[in-house]
Amino acid sequence: MTKISLSDIALFILRGVSDFYAPHLPPLNPLNPLNLFRKQSKGGTPRANPESRTRFPPKGANPMKEQMKFVRKLPEPIEVQQEIPLRAPYRKLKAERDQAIEDIMTGKDDRLLLIIGPCSADNEPAVLDYCTRLAKVADEVKDKLFIVPRVYTNKPRTIGKGYKGMLHQPDPEGNENMMEGIKAIRRMHVHVIEETGFTCAEEILYPENHRYLSDLLSYGAIGARSVEDQLHRMIASGAGIPVGMKNPTSGDLSVMMNSIEAAQNEQDFLFHGWEVHTTGNPLAHAILRGYVNHFGTSMPNYHYENLKKVLDLYGERTLANPAIVVDCNHNNSGKKYMEQIRIAKDVMASRRYSSDVAGIVKGLMIESYIEDGSQKIGEGIYGKSITDPCLGWEKSRALILELAELV
Numbered sequence: 001m002t003k004i005s006l007s008d009i010a011l012f013i014l015r016g017v018s019d020f021y022a023p024h025l026p027p028l029n030p031l032n033p034l035n036l037f038r039k040q041s042k043g044g045t046p047r048a049n050p051e052s053r054t055r056f057p058p059k060g061a062n063p064m065k066e067q068m069k070f071v072r073k074l075p076e077p078i079e080v081q082q083e084i085p086l087r088a089p090y091r092k093l094k095a096e097r098d099q100a101i102e103d104i105m106t107g108k109d110d111r112l113l114l115i116i117g118p119c120s121a122d123n124e125p126a127v128l129d130y131c132t133r134l135a136k137v138a139d140e141v142k143d144k145l146f147i148v149p150r151v152y153t154n155k156p157r158t159i160g161k162g163y164k165g166m167l168h169q170p171d172p173e174g175n176e177n178m179m180e181g182i183k184a185i186r187r188m189h190v191h192v193i194e195e196t197g198f199t200c201a202e203e204i205l206y207p208e209n210h211r212y213l214s215d216l217l218s219y220g221a222i223g224a225r226s227v228e229d230q231l232h233r234m235i236a237s238g239a240g241i242p243v244g245m246k247n248p249t250s251g252d253l254s255v256m257m258n259s260i261e262a263a264q265n266e267q268d269f270l271f272h273g274w275e276v277h278t279t280g281n282p283l284a285h286a287i288l289r290g291y292v293n294h295f296g297t298s299m300p301n302y303h304y305e306n307l308k309k310v311l312d313l314y315g316e317r318t319l320a321n322p323a324i325v326v327d328c329n330h331n332n333s334g335k336k337y338m339e340q341i342r343i344a345k346d347v348m349a350s351r352r353y354s355s356d357v358a359g360i361v362k363g364l365m366i367e368s369y370i371e372d373g374s375q376k377i378g379e380g381i382y383g384k385s386i387t388d389p390c391l392g393w394e395k396s397r398a399l400i401l402e403l404a405e406l407v
């Protein structure tokens with residue numbers, strides 16, 4: 001009986017592997033042991049061993065069909081900016097508002113940042129109406145609060161279904177049309193600035209989308225489902241405005257802190273066909289929005305002990321401008337929108353109790369619209385959320401005035 005050694009078995013396996021992949025391998029490298037089993041043509045180009053019984057893909061097999069359809073080429077951000085420009089006086093206004101927010105985040109200004117507005121900005125007339133009302137009360141409290149409207153035009157969906165925001169559907173009852181959506185969201189942001197004097201906040205849901213609005217926004221947020229993503233962190237590192245990094249849905253605060261550190265550091269990456277370098281964003285900071293435990297139950301993280309814990313986590317790292325914004329809705333409220341009133345007051349009490357907490361809690365985030373609650377798409381109630389329920393205007397106005405007294 002012929003004895004077969006382990007080395008014989010290894011060579012047999014190597015020969016099989018080489019023949020299997022040979023048609024797809026790069027030119028021969030004499031240092032690569034697999035090349036011992038790849039034959040060369042007369043011209044020196046590697047080819048598969050004709051004696052091999054293995055082929056890839058197998059003869060007669062249908063290659064996997066492409067699962068991604070490229071619908072159309074969208075315009076470059078600069079093209080949309082030129083088509084729907086922000087005029088010079090309003091560019092100056094944006095610069096002034098950006099500086100005011102930076103001063104709050106760095107501790108030069110002791111006003112409280114209030115980011116407030118609809119869960120989703122679903123139609124321009126209602127959003128403009130809301131922001132017009134907000135501008136009037138903002139003027140009343142301008143010595144205590146600096147108000148930034150939430151104008152969120154793209155919405156994360158946990159399972160990828162449902163209304164994804166104006167970016168996808170300029171008409172919530174219509175078909176998806178991102179070509180028109182890109183223009184609609186930019187047009188709405190420009191109109192808000194021109195008609196109310198507000199520059200707004202947006203969620204950076206799609207890194208590719210940010211450049212279409214980057215000259216209009218004064219605040220950005222990375223959501224709980226995106227905060228672990230490398231590209232979102234890198235985009236935040238070059239956004240040029242304060243970007244809040246939310247804790248993930250798991251509640252793991254180390255993930256949030258890692259994302260802040262990544263966003264504050266310089267980054268090099270591939271984006272939109274370019275090699276990109278960012279200088280780091282010293283205004284990247286924490287947003288506490290509650291979390292979901294392993295039973296699927298909403299759990300809050302806005303309490304005094306939670307705020308102190310994040311303060312301690314900042315102390316363990318060398319990060320610029322430690323800051324927390326508390327999201328009063330989502331898992332902090334269990335999406336019980338009326339709870340936002342109590343939660344906001346609870347955070348203000350924590351700020352009054354501890355100067356350290358007061359120094360790090362820079363703002364609140366509240367979901368608010370014209371009408372209380374929410375509705376289904378198609379019900380047609382003006383100014384009522386078609387996504388998560390929101391505080392109505394009268395309650396929102398009363399809360400804003402009360403918060404100003406508590407600063």
